[in-house]
Amino acid sequence: MNNKIVVGCDIGGSHISTALVDLENRILVEDTFERQTVNSHDEIAAIIDSWSDCIQSSMKKGNLETTAIGIAIPGPFDYEKGVSLMKNQNKYEALYEINVKVLLAKKIGINTEDITFLNDAACFLQGEMFAGAGVLFKRAVGLTLGTGLGSALFLNGHAEDGDLWCVKFRESIAEDYLSGHWLKSTYIKRTGKHIESVKALCAIAEADADASAILREFGYTLAEFVSEHLLDKEPEGLILGGNIAKGYEHFLSHTQDRLKERGISLPIKIAQLGEMAAIYGAAGALKTGL
Template sequence: MEHIVMGVDIGGSHITAELIDLQKKQEIEETLVRTKLDSHAAAEDIIENWAKTIEQSMEGYPIKPKKISIAMPGPMDYKNGICKIKDQDKYPALYNKNIKEMLARRLNYDVSAVNFMNDAACFLKGELFIGSLSGFDEAIGLTLGTGLGTAHTTNGAAFDSDLWKMPFQKGIAEDYISTRWFVKRYFELSGIQIADIKDLVDHHQDSPHFKTVFAEFSENLAKFIHKFIRKKMPLAAVIGGNIVKAEAFFLEDTRRHLAKLMGYSFPLKRSELGEKAALLGAGTSF
């Protein structure tokens, strides 16, 4: 049963695991398990929580998968499985540790059966597999949330574009395209400290600064996507991540700004798969 694989998506505060049937191009839904994580825990505790979630997912199906493929944020030495996340307020205990070997040993799997991939690349791969980019082969993907994830395709394979640190405006791209920017900019305009985008949408829509902050964001996002397109020459783009939940306030404006910059209407899609995109992308990427 080589076509049954374990797909895993690890974030800063959660882990999701689910078996994927590659032949049918679908999830085995009864195996879906999502668990909250403490990313500041000791390394052994983090690995234990990951392993328990993966094992719980496996219990929902009679056949044990031969391969486990994991979407994980960087920086990381993905080939060798060494975590390089540092000074990002998540997983400090995993820095420079071989988490591939640690997890394989805990799960009693051979190291060669465990694969780590960049989460933004997995997101793009999932959307190409059965999501909003189904039918496209050359594309770019952006995940908009706490940070900025970017990915592109080359000859059908998805790769981390690592453009979060690209020079942009008066800083780097992530300074302007992230939850952090919304929090900072809204405070500059209003003097009010918001927690995140959800807080902004839920409690501040009546503010005169609400439209301003989303108008600025849509323009910044369009300018960044335009630069990204010029670097990679894709046929389409997809955006996902938590910020996309507020699409009603910026997505059409972003498309309009992008069309002006491009000189034509470029296909800018919203993720169809949501959080499951990285999970499915990981499962198809071994």
């Protein structure tokens, strides 16, 4: 088996993306990326077939018959055993309590030991630490600022789900203040105007005082959250991903200013790998033995 070239795989609720990753050089193997839609409401065999087809397509493009496979997949999931625990999640209901590692290994024609399942939130940070914004850090926290709030911790050579979305914050929980939902609902509440997305909010920020003020407030809120919930992890840096992070120029300077006022020096980096982060992370975890 070629231990230097492995498959990185990202499984979501409606898609699967795969590519071969060169672990030694920390790059994707050229022309091996595959992305296919998956009907997560399908039967067991159809889902496994979809996953297998995409993985084997990448392997075929790289002329590999067998190799290790790292798979980023959302929970709840028994990652060590390869058993899905997703129930009432509106996806992959048919796989509940099924050992998908065994089924997938049999379909591809490899040993179960060659497949490793990993938490998708952790893989985002693992990927950025392996080949992206966090390569110079040994300890870091990753926040995915999107529809909701995702988090991961890289503290002991590997990433794990931070599960910070539900920590107590202000009058509720963190996700209620650090999410696309908060940005959009706050704009609508203050102006009476509908806003389609965070991207649209950022697009009007320079001309719309309300949009600008809300994004500035978001930046201050992020600083407050960092102060209260991240510093005890003793990170060397913070990595921001997700759709909100793409508009960092509208709020990040306010976060940094507020942290500076509090005497906090914490480098903040914007994620570099985009949707490739989970693929890099799933593959990179094989190198670190996660």
